[in-house]
Amino acid sequence: MTAALMLELRDLSKSFELHQQHGARLNVLRGLDLRLHAGECVVLSGPSGAGKSTLLRVIYANYRPSLGAVHVRHQDRWLDLAKATPHEVLDVRRQTLGYVSQFLRVIPRVPALDIVAEPLVEHGVDVQQARRRAAYMLSRLNVPERLWQLPPGTFSGGEQQRVNIARGLIVPRPILLLDEPTASLDADNRAIVAELLAEARSAGSAVLGIFHDEDMRDRVATRLFPMQALEAA
Amino acid sequence: MSALLQVRNLSLHYGPRVGCQDVSFDLHPGELLCIVGESGSGKSTLLNAVAAQLTPTAGSVRYRQRDGEWLELGTLSEADRRRLAREEWGFVTQNPRDGLRLNVSAGANVAERLMALGMRHYSQLRATARHWLERVEIDPTRIDDAPTSFSGGMQQRLQIARTLVTQPRLVFMDEPTAGLDVSVQARILDLLRRLVNELGLAAVMVTHDLAVARLLAARTIVMQGGRVVETGLTDQILDDPQHPYTQLLVSSVLTT
Numbered sequence: 001m002t003a004a005l006m007l008e009l010r011d012l013s014k015s016f017e018l019h020q021q022h023g024a025r026l027n028v029l030r031g032l033d034l035r036l037h038a039g040e041c042v043v044l045s046g047p048s049g050a051g052k053s054t055l056l057r058v059i060y061a062n063y064r065p066s067l068g069a070v071h072v073r074h075q076d077r078w079l080d081l082a083k084a085t086p087h088e089v090l091d092v093r094r095q096t097l098g099y100v101s102q103f104l105r106v107i108p109r110v111p112a113l114d115i116v117a118e119p120l121v122e123h124g125v126d127v128q129q130a131r132r133r134a135a136y137m138l139s140r141l142n143v144p145e146r147l148w149q150l151p152p153g154t155f156s157g158g159e160q161q162r163v164n165i166a167r168g169l170i171v172p173r174p175i176l177l178l179d180e181p182t183a184s185l186d187a188d189n190r191a192i193v194a195e196l197l198a199e200a201r202s203a204g205s206a207v208l209g210i211f212h213d214e215d216m217r218d219r220v221a222t223r224l225f226p227m228q229a230l231e232a233a
Numbered sequence: 234m235s236a237l238l239q240v241r242n243l244s245l246h247y248g249p250r251v252g253c254q255d256v257s258f259d260l261h262p263g264e265l266l267c268i269v270g271e272s273g274s275g276k277s278t279l280l281n282a283v284a285a286q287l288t289p290t291a292g293s294v295r296y297r298q299r300d301g302e303w304l305e306l307g308t309l310s311e312a313d314r315r316r317l318a319r320e321e322w323g324f325v326t327q328n329p330r331d332g333l334r335l336n337v338s339a340g341a342n343v344a345e346r347l348m349a350l351g352m353r354h355y356s357q358l359r360a361t362a363r364h365w366l367e368r369v370e371i372d373p374t375r376i377d378d379a380p381t382s383f384s385g386g387m388q389q390r391l392q393i394a395r396t397l398v399t400q401p402r403l404v405f406m407d408e409p410t411a412g413l414d415v416s417v418q419a420r421i422l423d424l425l426r427r428l429v430n431e432l433g434l435a436a437v438m439v440t441h442d443l444a445v446a447r448l449l450a451a452r453t454i455v456m457q458g459g460r461v462v463e464t465g466l467t468d469q470i471l472d473d474p475q476h477p478y479t480q481l482l483v484s485s486v487l488t489t
Contacts, residue, residue, distance in 0.1 A: 019477035020484055061466065063473040086452050086466045087261065107426070107448065108419035121430075 005073065006175050006206040007036040007059070012068035014051070014058050027230050028054045032068070034225060038174070041197065041207040041220050046227035052210045055227070056177045059208070060099040061089045072096060072175065094122060100168030100181045104160040106153045112138065113148040116166045123171050130170075137166035141192060157184040169196055176200060178209035182216055194219045236297065237262045237403060237435050238283070243292035245282045251459040252278035255292070258454060258464065262402070265429055265436045267446035267467065269482070270456035276439040277407055279456065283437065284324065284405045285314050299402065319349050323401035327408040329388035333380050333395065339366065340376035342395045350399060365394040369424060386417035390424065397428055406438040410445060422448055443486055447471055455479045 014029040028051040036042055044052040057063040059070055061081045070081040074096045081089060093099075107115065116134035121127055138148055141162040147155065152163050165181050176197075182190045190213065197207060197220050211217045217224075238260040245252040253275040260266055268276045281287040283294055285306045294306040298321060306314070318324070326332040333342050343362040344352075352358060363373045369390040371383075380388050389409060396404060409425070410418040426449055429436060440446055446453045446467050453470050455463040455478070463476040474480045 016473075017475075019480050057472070062468050064469060064475070089466060090451055107423065109423045 003037040003039045005035060006038050007034070007073070007208070008069075008071040009034040009059070010069045010071070012055075012058065012070065013066045014054055014063060015066050029058070030230055036175070036206045036208055038204045038206050039201050040222045041201055041209065042223050042225050043217050043221040044208070044210050044227055045217070045224045047229065049229045050227040051229070052227055053179050056099065056179050056208065056210065060093070060097060060177055062099075094119075096173060097175050097177065098168055098171065098173035099177045099179070100165055101179045102161065102164075102181065102183050104152060104164040104167075106151060106160070108153070109151055111149045112143065112152045112155070112163050115152065116163060116170055119167060119171045133170060134166065137170050138163070140196070141166050142189060158186070158189065161185060162189060165193060165196070169200065172200065172203060172205065174205055176205050176207045176209075178207065178211075180210050180212060182211065182213065187215075190216050191219075236260060238297075238437075239293075239295040240283055241293045241295075243279070243282055243294060244290045245278055245287060246290045251275070252287075253282060253456070253459045256454075256456075256461050257292075258461075260403075260435055260437060262435050263433045264452065265434070265438060265450045267450035267453045268437065268439045268456060269441065269443060269446050269453055271441060271482070274456040275459035276441075276456050278459070280405055280407055280437060280439050284322070285309070285317075296403070319346075320399070321402050323396035323399065323404040325389075325392055325396050325404065325406040325409045327411050329380075329385070329392040332392040333388060335379065335381050337379070338377045339371065339380055339383070339391055342380060342391060343398050346395055346399045361398065365398050366391075368428070369394040370420070384417075386413055386421065389413065389417075389421055393421070393424065393428070397432065397434075400432060402435060404434055404436040406436060408439055408441070411441070425449065443471055443482065455482070 010033055012029055012032040015025055015027040018024045044055065046052060054063060058065050065082045068082065071078050072081055072092055074092050079088060079092060081092065113131055113134050116137055117130040120130035120133055135148065143159060143162050147159065152160050155163065161181065161184050182193050185193065194216065201207060211220065236259040241257050243256045244254050256279055268279060270276050278287065282289045289307065296304050296306060298304055324332060340359060340362040343365050344358040347358055347361060363376055366373045366376060371387055371390055380391055383391060410421050413421065422445060438449065450467050452465065453467040454461055455470060457478045463470055463474065463479045470479060471483055474483045
């Protein structure tokens, strides 16, 4: 049996028009096609400036594509995020599409445990149960228990990143977008993240990510997707 | 999901001057929408026109009330509008002194809105007021103090308690954190964020602060010169602004 197609990009282009810079135009992606199936982990590879992060942000609908389609399998129907309404995008993000960046967006005064539990609560899970699951994720990622009740603003870069991964992976989502989530982690913690990703994949998640660390890339990737910077237009 | 509020082609002119022009949006239950733009962009005019505080020049605002019936706000009687404001809506003003009654105690400020709904039992009113003071992090032993003895941040939290005690379905907020110290601001934003989630409130909030929009609102409307220049997901508008004016707003934010 072949794995289900989860995400299909067709002829995707993205350019930025900078009105404050006399209308300068930056072409970052052009005519890109990509298919992602359940259970695979595709790693975007290529030099800085090739548009890897931009691509993930376009898929997450954080950036608007200039042309082309972002077809996502959302609860057994297909939706083109390039044309979806904001409410549809929000629903896709809640249920289907997860995104973990390098940086945790901290919210003043909210403790780490609640920051991790929040996506699960938004998913409809009871608060106490969500907190228990958050505690499990944090201990899995070796975040010391004495930090759980503190807002992560003062945590180290690696601790914040692990809180961010716990938050990003707490809801089992069919499609995961990862933008260098392990950039400031040591080898032991990278190995744990690799393990969590393997578990997500065997549960059927499709993963699309950026990992600069070669060891990490070799460990998680089932396939590479090479990208090149566009010539200046 | 069905909308709670439908605004269509709403315009309000002050004589020859445009307050807001041809604005349309929907608000869904449990959703917080931010209206951003610089001073004079028409955000507060739009808020007041939507909330039936000002009479629009053209366009319509429809609200689906608790029993499911749609009301056309422009055709409502003054008494019906007051009933909605009392029973289903809440308002939080920028200056808490505009939203509070300064000559009665903090507890009475909270209880008063409940009494307007017909609640008369004194000890129950007092207990509810005490509970809400705690909820907005005001020491409940201050229940008999006048709001004039409170700091600006406390007054704003008291106004929030007074507004939310009746469990409104829709709340209108006009720059609720402007003019407060950043530490006080952070506390109020966190409080609003938590209460909005816990109570499943729908809200329309005017702010000039893009960070506030990012923290609280899934969707944002950007206004310039009384018109909507951009609308959509807040993170998309802030990270990939399309309109020249939005790009200017976003690039003008100081980052620390």
